[in-house]
Amino acid sequence: MGVALDSFIEITGSVLLFCLVFGMSATVDVSALRAQLQNVKAIGTGVFLQFGILPLAGFAAVRAFRLNHAEGLTLLVVTSSPGGSYSNWWCSMFNADLALSVTMTAISTCLSTVMLPLNLIVYARWSYNDDIVSSLDWKSLVIALVIVILAIALGITASAYFKSHAFNLNANRLGNFAGIALVVFSAVMSNSDADVRIWDREWRFYLGVSTPYLIGLTVANVLTSVLRLRKPERVTTSIECCYQNVGIATSVALSMFDGENQAKAVAVPFFYGLVEAVFTLMYCMMVWKAGWTKAPSNVSVWKMLSTSYEILNMEEDMDQADGYVRHQEGGMPLDASAVSQGKNATEPSKASILAQHI
Numbered sequence: 001m002g003v004a005l006d007s008f009i010e011i012t013g014s015v016l017l018f019c020l021v022f023g024m025s026a027t028v029d030v031s032a033l034r035a036q037l038q039n040v041k042a043i044g045t046g047v048f049l050q051f052g053i054l055p056l057a058g059f060a061a062v063r064a065f066r067l068n069h070a071e072g073l074t075l076l077v078v079t080s081s082p083g084g085s086y087s088n089w090w091c092s093m094f095n096a097d098l099a100l101s102v103t104m105t106a107i108s109t110c111l112s113t114v115m116l117p118l119n120l121i122v123y124a125r126w127s128y129n130d131d132i133v134s135s136l137d138w139k140s141l142v143i144a145l146v147i148v149i150l151a152i153a154l155g156i157t158a159s160a161y162f163k164s165h166a167f168n169l170n171a172n173r174l175g176n177f178a179g180i181a182l183v184v185f186s187a188v189m190s191n192s193d194a195d196v197r198i199w200d201r202e203w204r205f206y207l208g209v210s211t212p213y214l215i216g217l218t219v220a221n222v223l224t225s226v227l228r229l230r231k232p233e234r235v236t237t238s239i240e241c242c243y244q245n246v247g248i249a250t251s252v253a254l255s256m257f258d259g260e261n262q263a264k265a266v267a268v269p270f271f272y273g274l275v276e277a278v279f280t281l282m283y284c285m286m287v288w289k290a291g292w293t294k295a296p297s298n299v300s301v302w303k304m305l306s307t308s309y310e311i312l313n314m315e316e317d318m319d320q321a322d323g324y325v326r327h328q329e330g331g332m333p334l335d336a337s338a339v340s341q342g343k344n345a346t347e348p349s350k351a352s353i354l355a356q357h358i
Helices: 002-027 030-037 040-064 069-080 086-093 098-128 138-162 166-189 203-226 232-240 246-256 261-290 301-306 309-328 336-340 350-357
Strands: none
Touching: 002 086, 002 138, 002 166, 002 246, 030 098, 030 138, 030 301, 040 098, 040 203, 040 232, 069 098, 069 203, 069 246, 069 336, 086 098, 086 166, 086 232, 086 261, 098 232, 138 166, 138 350, 166 309, 203 232, 203 261, 232 336, 232 350, 246 261
């Protein structure tokens, strides 16, 4: 029965993860993704934060709060892991730059095959003189990475094939539903073991596990502001930096430790998951009200959450481009909204107009 339950949990989690990533990827217009691949500043900043700053913050927290062996090693796995696919969900729900989020998730997932073991080799040995890499559950890690990469590839392909904003909208709904279902499913499964006793810990455990997220979020916002990234890009990059794939660390904890140490280790990704969920929610609400997202700050919370302004912006851009093309061809008059955008006769095509908006 235990094996059957474990298989059910693994398959259900994988299916929901695939639907989440596929839905978010299929939401994005392919032309927006092409443009993001050329966004070297934002992507380079995200990679630096993800694999440079956050693992360093994890190492600093382990040393500063003197976490025990099981807790410290598991925290290093958390901070060295690739970004969680929930980052796409948060960027979609709160209308950050979803195209950039999907692009960064794909890139960080691929890079993690090298950067994850490299960071663990360095920081685990500096902290405990341990070779944690040999204890990694590489099978589970590879399966998770393959699911993410396959879902992104299929989602982008589907978006390019259908070329329909109605399809993008339905894909977004699928991704949001899968994201909520995965949150609920993960919460239920994480609380099914009474041995974890998440609220029966020393103060240094809570501060130690929380600190890397808070450092990563702070540094990300400061750095992206100094580099003058667009405000939705700042939000996306900050979320991508510190919203980690805690499932990898949970798998490592279960396979590497036994008994009391296993309970201590499993509590780390569980509590980190709570921290990133609560603080990301607070952060997203603040940046929305500050006008950093694509959603107007004066709409209701429900309208902001239930409306994909990524898709609305694509539709508006296409309408403006259509109006400009008709004007250039001597047809209908140029739409007033296009005039306000400063269009001129040197722009040769609808594609170039749309590219300026992306």
